[in-house]
Amino acid sequence: MKDNLLIAETGESGEIVALWRAGGDLKSPRLIRDPEEALALVDTVRISGAHATQVKEWLSAQGALREG
Numbered sequence: 292m293k294d295n296l297l298i299a300e301t302g303e304s305g306e307i308v309a310l311w312r313a314g315g316d317l318k319s320p321r322l323i324r325d326p327e328e329a330l331a332l333v334d335t336v337r338i339s340g341a342h343a344t345q346v347k348e349w350l351s352a353q354g355a356l357r358e359g
Contacts, residue, residue, distance in 0.1 A: 297323075297332060299340030299349075307341055307349040326354040 298320060300309040310329060313320040314336075323329045330350045333343055341349075 295336040297336055297338045299346055326350040
């Protein structure tokens with residue numbers, strides 16, 4: 292089994308624009324659509340493209356946008 296990986300896709304100025312999950316039982320990377328599910332993974336998986344704190348902040352903002 293491959294390790295899980297979160298991949299932060301960033302814009303030209305370094306801001307996160309999308310987050311992908313790869314590894315585990317997935318055959319190819321998948322776009323994260325549920326911020327809460329991804330927040331639960333942040334502390335247990337490898338992250339590429341951004342720091343964990345940036346990913347957490349972005350996911351929290353995405354969750355707030357969905358609720359609002």
